[in-house]
Amino acid sequence: MQKLSLVLLAALTTAATANYCTSGSDFSDDCDNRQNNRGCLTSGGRTKPPSSSSSSSSESAEPTTQFTLATSTHGQCYCSCESSGSYESSGSDESSGSGSDSSSSSSEGSGFEYDDYCLLLQYFYNISIEITDVTIREAWIEFIEEIQVTIIYDVSLTSDEKLVAIWSKLEIFLTTYTEISELVLYTYIEEWSGYVFDIQTVVLYIQWSYTSTVVEIDASGDCILFEALRNCTAVDAEFSARIEILIEELTVILESTTYTYSYQLVLVYEKFVAFFAEYTQYTEVILEIEIEGYGSFSSFYEVVYNYWLVFNFEIAVGGSVSECELIQTLTACYENVSSGSTSERAQIKELVEKITTYYESYVEVDVRVEYFVEQFYEWLIIQEWSVEIIFGLEIQGYGTVYDLIIAYVWEHHCGCIDFGESTTTAAIETTTEVETTTHATGDCSTVLDLVLFQNNITDLSWSIDEAQVSWNSTEVQRFAAYEKRIFVVESNTTATSQEVFTNVANIFNVWTTNEFYLDLVYSINIYIYHETASEYVWGTVKQFCACA
Missing domain, CATH: 1.20.1440 (de novo design (two linked rop proteins))
Incomplete structure (x- = not known):
């Protein structure tokens, strides 16, 4: 059993980072090197439970035991179990670290030794010495043990799949324990020449090439992403209803023949951002959804987020x-x-x-x-x-x-x-201000008239079409899905004018976080009677929303 002193552990946790950036290299080369060397992160340690007699090595289900921290000895992890589980040591185990040490495990119950962990989890365990809050430290240790049992021991997963799963779970864990986010993410892994936060780039590199299969619409109008969203049973019927609406909106984007694949993913990301902003209570649930043959939704979200980042340089x-x-x-x-x-x-x-x-x-x-x-x-x-x-x-x-x-x-x-x-x-050129009309009054007492659906159109929709004559094709495409959504809301004859107005205003307010495009839409002049003369200007979309 390897025991590490506090001095050595501290040295590992705060390893010198003099080789993170090196002369003659660049960010691109460094990312490629970390990508090529990613296998070292999950190498070493046990890859299956220590007891082959009481647990099949192919099992990957979560243990039935409740882990509790029994000692704070650094460099050595012992955990006692409140009930008998599947991963009790039998005294004949295999380890790629310092070898078998069944006596220690047997005396303390079903526990993990430092050498049981792969390189990444060893670094994770080293972090625990710097966590001063006992509750958070115990949660962190339990998190590491959960990773060991549910991911590392899962022989059905490839090394890449394990890394993607670990990163997804880490992100979710750190949303709960934000106090240690910086400590964890800025831990430098010397053997890999990267920080923990660099794992997200590895995950991006792994997942992006598979993402097209997730959003490919089949003949029935379905796709793997939609199936994953529908299969989430962790919430109520209201969630299911809202998910169906979201899927309808995503379908419009993904079935479009005018959008490129890359631009579709930009719009998909913005659609989820708007959904999370409106229904924050569902964010964590959706991020944890497993997409069949792909991984967690959070890794998919990471990919579409980067499409958005590139598009919005x-x-x-x-x-x-x-x-x-x-x-x-x-x-x-x-x-x-x-x-x-x-x-x-x-x-x-x-x-x-x-x-x-x-x-x-x-x-x-x-x-x-x-x-x-x-x-x-x-x-x-x-x-x-x-x-x-x-x-x-x-x-x-x-x-x-x-x-x-x-x-x-x-x-x-x-x-x-x-x-x-x-x-x-x-x-x-993108900073040019859109000229607004000085005649705009924005009379809220007449705002409902703007969404009155007559002859298959409203004053508002007619005005949007007029404004888009001067937009470039990308600007038109960027707002197209939301314009269709506005039309669907306006044409709903079962809703009251007040309900239509409220829903349309909400679409305008949350459709994007990009200030340039938000201002572009807010500045649209709304005309009454389908006339563009100055005397027929009701006001702007921004004034329209202000009446809500």
Whole structure:
């Protein structure tokens, strides 16, 4: 039985990260190297229960025992069982670590030794010494043991499938125990040359190539994703009804012949974002859904999220230098005294100034993203202390700095992303303000008249069609599914005008988190009597929503 001292464990947990970024490499090469070496994460340790006589090695069901922490000895994990389970040691086991040590297991009940764990779980266990809250530490140990029993011992899973499953469960665990998120995610795995958070990129690389099979609509109008959503029995009938509505909306997107596959996944992601925003109580349930032959829904969500990130690079780096969200985020970082020492913040400022100078001369979105990713990597070679400071910075309306980097790297890795016609050729063009009408009054006393369905149309829908004459094809496509949803709501003759109005306003408010596209729709002028003269302007969509 291997026992690790506190000093050694601390050294492992806070391993030096001098080789995370290296001269002559880049983020893309590093991601490829970690991807190629991903097998080491689940290597080592036991791959089946220690008792072959009481439990078949092919069994992967969850144990019937309740695990409780019996000792806090670091480097050694003993767990006592409140009831007899399937994984009791019989004294003849196999281990790829230091070998069999059945006497220790037998004396403490059905437990796990440090060498029972694969490399990744050993790092997870090492983290426990830094968790000061006893309740959280016990939950963390139980989480590790659950992974060992339900995933590592499952011989039906490949190494990749195990890694995908571990990451999915880790994400869910950390949503509950947010206090240790930073501690866990920023643990450096020296043998792998990456942090725990880098596993999400490996999962992305593994899953994206299989995603098309999940959303492929068959002759009956169904797909694997829909089946997984319908098979979720963890909630009530109300959930099922709302899922059916969601599936109908997803079907419109996935059956469209005008959208490219990549753009369909962007819209699918936005559809789920809107659903989660409206029904937050179902978020965790859906993320835990298992998609047959694929993995958890959370790994699917990770893939479509990255399609969205690539499609929306302009949110992060678009606009003039003074409006660029990335520059604003980095500027706020070095201006914040809690970001580091005076010297460290000065180094961040120098990086921002270099990026700013470049962005003043180059406005193309792709060029800006590429430049930032290249320069930031070179900067990190010297300033690696900043990983924990900058990677997690939130870019307003987009994601984290790390999300931006990985989306760029992944786009070049898969090389098959096609959104159709480009939204814009230059980042600055996207900042042009839409002219609004000064005659708009937005009289809420007449707002219900705008959704009155006559001759198969309403004033509102007619006005949307008029506005889209000046939109480019990508802008039209981006809103198409939601425009159809508005039409469905308006044409519902069983609903009252007030109900129709309320539902339509809700669609406008939650259809996207992209500020550019949200403002584009909000600025649509609504005309009465299907006339575009200024005297027939009722107001804007934003004023329409304000009446709700």
